[in-house]
Amino acid sequence: xxxxxxxxxxxxxxxxxxxxxxxxxxxxxxxxxxxxxxxxxxxxxxxxxxxxxxxxxxxxxxxxxxxxxxxxxxxxxxxxxxxxxxxxxxxxxxxxxxxxxxxxxxxxxxxxxxxxxxxxxxxxxxxxxxxxxxxxxxxxxxxxxxxxxxxxxxxxxxxxxxxxxxxxxxxxxxxxxxxxxxxxxxxxxxxxxxxxxxxxxxxxxxxxx
Numbered sequence: 001x002x003x004x005x006x007x008x009x010x011x012x013x014x015x016x017x018x019x020x021x022x023x024x025x026x027x028x029x030x031x032x033x034x035x036x037x038x039x040x041x042x043x044x045x046x047x048x049x050x051x052x053x054x055x056x057x058x059x060x061x062x063x064x065x066x067x068x069x070x071x072x073x074x075x076x077x078x079x080x081x082x083x084x085x086x087x088x089x090x091x092x093x094x095x096x097x098x099x100x101x102x103x104x105x106x107x108x109x110x111x112x113x114x115x116x117x118x119x120x121x122x123x124x125x126x127x128x129x130x131x132x133x134x135x136x137x138x139x140x141x142x143x144x145x146x147x148x149x150x151x152x153x154x155x156x157x158x159x160x161x162x163x164x165x166x167x168x169x170x171x172x173x174x175x176x177x178x179x180x181x182x183x184x185x186x187x188x189x190x191x192x193x194x195x196x197x198x199x200x201x202x203x204x205x206x207x208x209x
Contacts, residue, residue: 014152025141032134036127043123050116054109061105068098 072091 011156021145022142025138025145029134029138036131039123039127043120047116047120050112054112058105058109061102065098065102068094 072095075091
């Protein structure tokens with residue numbers, strides 16, 4: 001009974017250890033997922049900030065162009081009245097410069113958007129690879145742990161079967177030994193009876209003579 005109790009206590013400790021290990025693996029997987037979600041939020045925040053800066057820059061250029069166009073219109077009226085060709089040329093040059101700045105700003109915005117899109121796709125790809133790798137590692141680890149647990153259970157079952165077989169063989173041997181002793185006792189009893197009968201016969205013959 002004491003040996004059985006110790007075995008059961010050892011099995012209980014092993015089950016507790018296995019459960020603690022699986023809980024640790026689950027906590028690590030949760031931590032990695034939280035890190036991935038945090039990284040995704042940071043990437044989204046950077047993209048939002050970049051888009052906001054681009055919009056502010058474009059709006060600034062548009063405001064400048066509007067103001068410049070308004071000034072150019074006012075000056076055009078003055079030039080129309082004064083017919084100052086030089087001022088007309090200067091206003092045209094300024095308008096062209098503003099249009100060129102707006103064109104360049106639009107190109108810069110498109111370039112930044114393209115870069116941001118490439119970075120987003122790259123980051124998403126990297127995150128997907130990391131997540132897939134982590135899932136594969138977790139799966140392999142869980143499969144390995146499950147295989148170990150299955151092996152331990154099989155070993156325990158085999159040991160139990162061997163113990164039961166050993167006990168059954170001992171029981172059978174004890175039964176055979178008991179039969180052998182009983183048979184020897186019966187033989188001894190029969191021999192004693194025969195010896196007693198022989199003596200009685202011999203005694204009878206001696207009295208007859």
